[in-house]
Amino acid sequence: MLLRKITAILLLFLTVTVPAFAQPGKVQLVWPHAEDVVMYELEVARVKVADDAPAPAAEIVYTSTSIYTPGVELNLASFAAPESKKLYYRVRPLDLDSEPIGRFSRPSALLQGKLNSLKPATTTNFTDRPTPLYMVYSWIPVLGAARYEVEVTNHIPERENGITPSKYRVRAYSVGQVFDFYDPQPFTREGCYYWRVIAFDENNKAIGAYSDAVPFRVERGVYKWATYGDSITHGGGAVSNPPSDARYDYAYYLPFAVKNLGKSGDTAAALAERFEQDVLPFKPEVMLILGGTNSIRGGVSAAEVIDSLTTIREKCEKYSIKPVFLTLPPLNPERIQRVFNQPTADNWQQELKKVNAFIKTQPDYIDVYAALVDDKGLLPVKYAQDGLHPDIAGKKVMAREVNAYINSH
Template sequence: MQMGIVRRSVGALLAVIVLLGAVPVGAAEKSAPRHSAQAIGKAERAMQEITAQAARETATAEMQDTRISSVMLHWTPYPAAVRYAVRVLRGSVGAPMKTIATMEYVYTTGLHLPLMAYGAVDDLYWTVQPLGYDGTPLAAASEPCPVREAEADPAAPALTTEYAAMPYAPLYPVYSWVPLAGQKEHEVEVYRREVGHDRYVHTLRGGEYDVYDDTPFTVPGTYVYRVRGVTAAGMPISNWSAYGSFTVAERTPIAALGDSITHGGGAITVPPSYQLYDWESYCTVPVKNLGRSGDTTEAMLERFERDVLPFAPRVLIIMGGVNDYRVGIYGAETVRNLAALREKCRAHGITPIFLTATPIRPALMTARMTINTPPSDWWAHRDYVNNWVMQQEHSIDVATVLSDADGELEEGYTTDGLHPDLTGKKYIGQTVDSYLRTHFAYASAEAERRVRMLKNMEKTS
């Protein structure tokens, strides 16, 4: 665009010069005493105007070329937030600002904000405020941040996974991102990084914010993944994101087998790709997360050889049963599955530690989740399971503290009635940590050494 302006301006200047040069020599000589100064003055003024016009057009082109059409906003997750309100304001710091737009249904920790409707961005600011399930503010809005300082004109979704901060990547990864405005469907490509190239693993189709990977990653190595927006028919409508990565360890001295409470996630909308609601985050002893959302104890038993043995753990933490009793599976059947897991552990030289099945809050579950109403006697089967758990050689009771006077999951510990949120996950992690350090100091020390080695390898690779 700028080159076109320069060519037009130079062309106009040459035209003036050619016209001046076309005056007959004789006529120029005859009018020299009086008219040559006027002609020169006109030429100079023409040249000045052409130069000024070229400068104005060049400045306009440069402004258009550098104008920001959109920005990508980011913030850290807030405990118990189900969604966020993002406000766009106009004004200046230290003076009252006018709110010119509000987005109250933002379900991830970022927002792609188109700017066409707002005009100039020099005095444009944004704030974010965490909201609960019913839209109640959980904290004051953040301090206004200049829009012009945000990432400008992103061409791809922004990854939000936090695997680099975890001791181990989960066995079943969940990929999450901030989408570009209006993009509701995405695809994720996963590769295994090998010497000289990346080996393709698979492609997943996801929704607006995340996708759960149903493939267990048991082969040691480094894996990378990327995401892009697509149409319902699968046609790309954005660039690929930057690569995210995670490393699969060869051996993990301590692992945890379970359902979504072990897998992670909470407050309805936060997936296990964040640390906030993973109880392993609050256990200082490194624990490999072998949880899989939705598992019953039967499913846990079926995947033992495939998912547990490749990591050769010395200690296996086992917590299951909530997905059994909430759908009507009898406690006796759950106990048979847990007992079978115990025998498999013993056969492979693994020490099992059983955790009690956490309680639920049925009214909250049915009101806030698309889930079947649990049977009225769910608590009897939960108690049957937990009585068995507490008779085992190594067991930890995490259910009692999380229960209210009626035996249900304490309302302040959950958003959806099924999953403990921050306080509950912290309690589980810290309780497990204390037990491991007290009863399995050797395994805890080995786990810490191996994680240090893993992180050093990641830094040097």
């Protein structure tokens, strides 16, 4: 009942806006998303520079090393009008220390980007894998946006790129100056859905229109395999990449379709609590379970985590689901503190070791810890730049271990 009231208030707030306006004098640039990138360096210059060579300093008119999405919108007023026709841009991926991890792209004419785009560019696409239980919507930030509205419908909106809410709306959220949004509600009801986003300025005036509607489908009872866990299962990595990028889901590298039932932020206790609501509608036959990392790093005892994992195992057995546990990956507290400004419990290594010892007593388990740990008992930066979530390289290691288990069983 409370959720319904909150939703009603939120929908009322979202629909009370002044008319939209076209945003002139901007260019929208979008590029391929690099692997394990934390941020991008964007350079705009008067000359084309070949072979990744440095551009002459006198020819560079704009540069930024703090772009966290595979695209950006620029105000053309920042460049002289006649000059903008002769400008070229290029980008390269950077790590957490702003060091290049790839070459500059080939220079492209600045004005080849989308001029005065009326709609946001979305970057979420789940056509290549089953839709996760908890959706994450992502987009390229809109120039001048103070907030965004994310709308989900159960039918393609009647006016796809309009500014008014659709009559098919089933949920909607107002969010701040972000480039992704984690839906707090699961999608357990079958059907074809669509999501889209629109930007608003500080005066609550729509900037342009809604983005194109992005479809996704929810199916139940069709996936033999499922994954269950926290954000390590849900996806995301390399600090700024959300679970909407399939490459950060270890199940993406398995040779069959897998339903992702992960939820970012979950503790072992939360996993045990939401089991009936989130697992049973999909009736998996086998479930890969990885939970307890957030509990251990937050100071929860191994005994409590083991109790929760035992509860999950018992529930699996009750509902004829085969549980396959993954050992908890190691952590890197220094990187976690740097990226998230969060401490890690001093005794995390001892408690994690106890949990993993328990997991190894289960009939079916996969030891991903041994495949990811370094000689200091930490999660190395090459596998996880934020010290917590394995990046693409780390997720591939996890998938390798799962595939090895499957092949041998």
